[in-house]
Amino acid sequence: MTWFMVAVVVVVVAAGLLRWRRPAWYWLAFGVVLATVRVLVRYSSVMEACGLTVPPSRWRLALARVANRPVPESRAPRILRLRPTRTGLVLRLKLRPGQDAFDVASATDRLRHSFGMYGVNSREVRSGVVEVRMTGYDVLKQVQMPAKTDTRPMRVPVALREDGSVHYRDYRAVPHGLTLGATESGKSVYQRNLVAGLAPMDVALVGIDCKQGVELFPLARRFSALADNPDTALELLEALVSHMEEVYQLIRAEQRISVAVPDAEIAADIWDLPEDIRPVPVVVLVDEVAELALFASKEEEKRRDRIITALVRLAQLGRAAGIYLEICGQRFGSELGKGITMLRAQLTGRTAHRVNDETSANMAFGDISPDAVLAAIQIPAETRGLAIAGDSTGGWHRIRAPHTSLRQAVNTCNKYADRTPDVPALAPFRPAVAALPSARVPLSKTAPATA
Ligand SMILES: Nc1ncnc2c1ncn2[C@@H]1O[C@H](COP(=O)(O)OP(=O)(O)OP(=O)(O)O)[C@@H](O)[C@H]1O
Secondary structure, three states: OOOHHHHHHEEEEEHHHHHHOOOHHHHHHHHHHHHHHHHHHHHHHHHHHHOOOOOOOHHHHHHHOOOOOOOOOOEEEEEEEOOOOOOEEEEEEEEEEEOHHHHHHHHHHHHHHHHHOOOHHHEEEEEEEEEEEOOOOOOOOOOOOOOOOOEEEEEEEEEEEEEOOEEEEEEEOOOOOOEEEEOOHHHHHHHHHHHHHHHOOEEEEEEEEEOOOOOHHHHHHHHEEOOOOOHHHHHHHHHHHHHHHHHHHHEEEEEOOOOOOOOOHHOOOOOOOOOOOOOOEEEEEEEEOOHHHOOOOHHHHHHHHHHHHHHHHHHHHHHHHOOEEEEOOOOOHHHHOOOOHHHHHHHOEEEEEEOOOOHHHHHOOOOHHHHHHHHHOOOOOOOOOOEEEEEOOOEEEEEOOOOOOOHHHHHHHOOOHHHHOOOOHHHOOOOOOOOOOOOOOOOOOOOOOOO
8 A cells, every 4th residue: 555655656746847837736636645655654653652552462472472473563553444635634543452532532633743734633433433634734724615515405514624524504413503703703704604505405594684684685685584673583583483383283284193104104393294295494594693682671671582582482493393593693691681591502503703701602612512612712813714613412623614705695695596485474574675687697796786
């Protein structure tokens, strides 16, 4: 294997020497091959130096003694698979008896220095098998999403992780999400990527933008309902609750449970319903949620309580009815009043951009992972868009969404405007937009200024 790789390098170098002016992908491929060879050549010695070897077993020692051979060497984890990627390398290792995934995880920084890589991350694949991802450069400095991603219904490739893999927002696995971050930290760009990713899918988008609609209203053509103030937001949320109840009635009617129905055929959520009657899933995007929870008078307090109650009901019961919440804000804690922590507990997918204090980071990760809190505080102010994404299992990743301008997101929404479904319950909130010009809108800055 090693000699084959050396031969490949020799051929690549020779080709490079004959003609230095090569496209960028050539030098990228060259770097990856070089890194692969470096890792393979140094593998055993680095693993030993990093304390990732185990001494020879008793029977190997006995065998060597009987055969009068030298004492066998300590053994490193066996390489099951080596896969060069666009950003570096992925190794799959079979651990030796006595080793565990934590041994590898705690040695990642030593491995990074020893192999001369930019970053090394590890994760357990299954019992006894660990995947080690190595990146040759800072992939989050200038985010470039791979051309091919594993897109499935309700699963959006929204950002890149620091280990070079794609970060997906999978609504069916993690129905509701909370995105926090200080001002100018990159929340809107992240949300724009989500909308652009959802636009080509069969999904109804509902937006509540309390920044007077500046973020979501330009994307109106792909939205089935929009609200730009707390009063409309309340009506819209209550309409969504009624829609949810109707969907539950539909699921109930379709269950038709009798003793003869096998378990698998009993519908428990919209995805179990036949496609022809399945209601369209709804993603509700709320920008600057604190605006919905603040009040200055008795009247506003009543409105606030009704809004939070509707949000809590949607978060508790929405998943089976195909209603998913995506809540965005600068802070989201108990200081916003009653019901907020109850709502937060239902928002499993957590993403924190740069925050200014530990309390804000705690609002995202305090109840999930203390390490993630620390990582969120350490995000540098100059790297906008960098975020920590965690889930309820305690796992977290450093991610960054590609920089999508509002113009690009508007063009994507206009392109898929015909996919905007009509949800009867939300019809009164459908934004009124002028008809799209028949000519195709070019994906460039020269597109007309009207969204
Ligand atoms: N992923 C990214 N890559 C590069 N630049 C980014 C990224 N995300 C955000 N930025 C830059 O940071 C600036 C602020 O981003 P954004 O408007 O998303 O912040 P925000 O958190 O929504 O701020 P506010 O709460 O004040 O609206 C943007 O103008 C953009 O240039």
